[in-house]
Amino acid sequence: PPPPPPYFIEQAARGSPTSQHGAAQGRASRSVCGTVAVRCEVIGRRRRRGAGEEGVGCWASWWLGQRGGLVLIEDTIECEGRSLLKTFVAASAHRGESVHVFGFEIPEEEFRAGFDPDVTVRLLYQDGFTDPLRWTGEAGGFCGEEFTALGVSGQLARGPAGPATVVLDSLSWLLLRQPLPAVCQALGRIPMAAASAGLRVTRILALLHGDLHPPGLVETLRSLARAVVGVGPAPEGVGSGGDTPRLASMLQRKETGKVLEKEEYFTILAGFTPKALGEPTGSVPRDEDTDPHSMADPAANLTFNLRLSDTERRARDGVPLPFHFSAQKKSSLLEASASAGKIYYEPDAADDLDEEDPDDDLDV
């Protein structure tokens, strides 16, 4: 009989005393309408991508399907990441979520520029740009010190009910002015604080300028995040003339603990929709066992011969292993030997055995 499919094994492992096959048959006896109805759990179901989905847009919707968690967009001086952040904002808004933007780095009109009207309707901007340190005393702004779990959920509560996305532009601004543990705690507690106020925070999108912080801090945030997208410049020749192509390096940490990595070229069209431009060639995901043909032959270019011919290879394979007991060895070991130890020598094809004593011709 064919071996049972893997999920039957899982079913049997849950305590059924009968054999695996028996369990399947036992369940199958309760068939309905002639078909076998079996309850089983499949671990690690892989979602198949639809034929039309592509690239960063598909990834955006894939992540946006995840519950909660921090999504980090990391950029550097060479390539800015705010436009990619805005594509995520547009995607969230198109899904009907309200988007609460805590903006510290650019004025509100600059952030809202370029969005479609149906996106800007769902955008609630907390102005942390105009007076974050209370120097001018302008009312209505969001102060940097207010960035705590309670402060943020208080702002969220003023918005409409329903799923909400929190956007931080940028996290670097906060990290330069507040200690890292406080920021990390606030990020972790925002969903809970919002939930106790009756809101549901689906995800937190944060923009991080990777070159402003020490590497340890960036790594800490990456380990906290559910997904990390690093944005960098793409080499020449990618995409058509009008785009500004960029390279996105995506890392996603799933609930099962599995980590997925992917690299992709993309560009951003009007209305902040991303367009994938294909994957970089030669960027195979890091594999521990590399292709042996790609490694250089270590026995090449030597002054001595390290290679084996076929006869030599066969002779080598025929040599008995040290702890492999042949009849001769066994009998010698079982004998009580009073004399000096015997030497068992098995010459191979290349040996030239000469029984004479080589020191005979010494005139001593």
Added chain:
Amino acid sequence: LSNPPSSLSFLEGSLLIVFQGKLTLLRDTKTDGSFLVHHFLSFYLKAGCKVCFVALLQSFSHYNIIAQKLGVSLTAAKERGQLVFLEGLKSCFDVFFGEEQHVGQTNPLQFVSKDGSNLKTMYEFVRTSLMASGSDSWKCPVLLVDDLSVLLSLGVRPVDVLDFIHYCRVAVCSQLKGNIVVLVHSNDDSEDEENELVVNSLCHQSNLILWAEGLATGFCKDVHGQVKLAKAFSLLPMLP
């Protein structure tokens, strides 16, 4: 006090109308980028803009001599109210050795003697200088700073320098629709982490970066270096 006629070409004048509310970062590596500061100072004065110049590095006469070679008199500009000149060297001296300040007249460089880091008074000085008063008919206001690395040397923390630039952007770029031009020094393999933090942070915030680099091969008499443009606005014919 009438405005002098703008002595810019039509192209430069139209560039000025389009390029407003922006932060320009002047950056130099292994060379002296102060020629860019002199250029922008004379450019904006000739364009008829109101300029607030925070000059921390050199004295007033130094800038005046060079500006006269470029066709602008700083003394005259100061007299007609077009130029507000904060001479850092003199003000620092006044903070320590000057007479008692009257109430309401805080020295913008007060931070040097007090807690040493809060640049709020300097920001307020900039804001009051560039606020449009009723009789003014200058074009867009401009803040020019030479240079920010000196503030770090004076003991200001990098975050406070960034806060100062942040609030200047709010007041000058966002509210008054003016421009800011700032000079910083940097080095690719610099060990000055505070300076690199300020430089990198400003690179993220600025709309235009002009990077003057010395030649990789070393000093040369005729060619001093190269200037790289990043995030460049489409045309920049105004460089010397």
